[in-house]
Amino acid sequence: MGKDGQLTDSEHKCCGVVQDAANKSMKNREKRRNKPQPWIVLKMTIGMTLGIIGYAFYVYIGRFCVPMLRDNTGDLGGRRIGIPFLVIFCLLGLTMLWAYAKVTLTSPGKARDHVDPSPEPVIQNYVPAWFDSESEIGHGPYVPPTQEQHGNGSASQPKSHSAQARVTNGSEKPVQQEDTNVGVMGTLPPVQNARVHAEQNGSAYSNPTGANTGTGPLPNQQPMMFTRKPPPTPALLPEYRYCYKDGFVKPTRAHHCRACGTCILKYDHHCPWIGQCVGARNHKFFVNFLQWACLFCLWTFSTLVAQNVKASQGPNENIDPQEVVVTALSGLFSVFTLALLATQMRLIIMNYTTVESMGFQRTEEREKTVLARLHEWYEFGAKRRTKKQWDKEWGRISKEGNMWWLGSYRRNWEYVMGHSVWEWFLPIGRSEGDGVNFPLNPRFDKDGRWRPRREWPKELQ
Ligand SMILES: [Zn+2]
Ligand SMILES: [Zn+2]
Structure with a gap:
């Protein structure tokens, strides 16, 4: 110094x-x-998975079924039990292996095969992401949208939407500027300010459910709008879909996988068990695999448990330690595959991916915070009514508020899993669409912003 x-x-x-x-x-x-992980590392887990399955086959058939058939004796019974056990095990196991082959050999779809490289987008303006705390401050009172803004979505707006990513002045951080779109979608003034406003002006904020009917301020009342505020980000504009690692504009719903080192179409998640990503083209097979893996594990687990319980009650207590290992493994994988299957089935009937579901979770959490500011913690009924009112004005967050919602659970399911029941359960057929373009929920404008019910197409209102 x-x-x-x-x-x-x-x-x-x-x-x-x-x-x-x-x-x-x-x-x-x-x-x-x-x-990206080297190819051999990515695919090593496939060998491991096949090893575990092979071991389960050896123990179940070689050490459990064969003695039953050969000696016509056993703790559970002789051939009469052994044959159906063996047939069911083989049927479940082979179908599972068929689905496993399909999911590991079918590429999820790579974005680079469908788009050309493009230069980094030029950014003139920045629309804050919905979760930026900055986006909640300083937008002033509610301004009812004009007819022009209503109908045409972005068409009438200046081409100034911008990516939240990089700016032209060379700095890494985006430059925050006044958001020109807030007048359209951002109908909620900062809630904490609204509370102060309400207190200062003596106006009733205890009835937020009646505060916003979507038609403007009520007579003799402050123009306070307690309503849902979806992300103002025009997520479908090319600037918002640029992958800086690959250097191109990603197709909608594609995301970059760090392990694979490339953008995957309708990216759901990277699954080490299959050595690649789950995406647009193999999502269906992934669910088929989970269905059969789950049944296979449950069958193996329950029959081996029955066998071991019987054996432990017998006079010579001959428990095979290898059967105990397979029982433990199958029990563990039963829980794992069942939980994953339930999650995946829910994602498919809702038509969103694991990545997209995180967005809904954040929106729900954010809304909970807003409700906690509006109501006291014990006002559960009021909170419910407010949420109901918001659902009336906007539709529900994970349904009407999902950009890819197709109108019903069944339609969503069929879009991924196919139209015949055979396709739902067997690794045959393919999902609808090309994995690059997806039908957009008409409740969104073409730039990907959720519109309130009053702006929806007439037939949906
Ligand atoms: Zn990428
Ligand atoms: Zn991956």
């Missing part, structure tokens, strides 16, 4: 070196994190 508290030259240099080293190590770490 110098006399006047300033750093000396050598200290400056030293700090610089330390800073450089820190930056370099951070960059390297980032590089390593973004490096």
